[in-house]
Amino acid sequence: MEKSQPAIKPDITRITELVARYQRQEWPLIPLLQKVQEEFGYIPPEAIEPIAAAFRLFPSEVQGVITFYEQLYTTPRGRKIVRVCRGTACHVRGGKTILKLVKQHLNLEEGQTSPDMEYTLETVACIGVCALAPNIVVGKETHGNMNPKKVARLFESGKDGE
Numbered sequence: 001m002e003k004s005q006p007a008i009k010p011d012i013t014r015i016t017e018l019v020a021r022y023q024r025q026e027w028p029l030i031p032l033l034q035k036v037q038e039e040f041g042y043i044p045p046e047a048i049e050p051i052a053a054a055f056r057l058f059p060s061e062v063q064g065v066i067t068f069y070e071q072l073y074t075t076p077r078g079r080k081i082v083r084v085c086r087g088t089a090c091h092v093r094g095g096k097t098i099l100k101l102v103k104q105h106l107n108l109e110e111g112q113t114s115p116d117m118e119y120t121l122e123t124v125a126c127i128g129v130c131a132l133a134p135n136i137v138v139g140k141e142t143h144g145n146m147n148p149k150k151v152a153r154l155f156e157s158g159k160d161g162e
């Protein structure tokens with residue numbers, strides 16, 4: 001199952017506890033940001049200020065670190081992350097159509113999360129299994145040799161491997 005969780009309302013007390021705990025570590029900022037994201041499913045804007053204050057940084061510097069690391073997010077994400085490959089091998093074998101169909105099935109554009117927090121749709125450059133192109137990943141599971149029927153089956157409720 002994908003680690004990302006539906007958005008949890010930020011609990012500032014919990015954020016303060018986490019800041020205090022991680023502040024004592026030698027290289028605390030990234031692990032703290034990861035921990036906040038693990039608990040809330042993303043890094044809530046409310047967390048930036050107390051984290052910056054604890055490490056004597058400007059909020060913009062903390063924001064800069066978050067922006068630098070692709071795995072850190074400042075907006076809530078779905079429980080299942082759907083990644084459609086846009087790499088060359090997938091592209092020449094129909095990846096564009098697969099992406100279009102996934103968008104239709106999920107009713108999402110790239111970067112969007114469904115209102116029920118079930119799915120976030122992303123595209124990736126290459127997921128490293130080009131021989132099975134076109135590919136998509138749902139959560140931690142890779143689905144290769146995708147075609148329109150497989151896309152439809154995959155997103156019928158409960159069949160997406162999660």
Ligand code: FES
Pocket residue numbers: 085086087088089090091125126127128129130131133134135
């Ligand atoms: S291009 Fe899609 S897996 Fe490599």
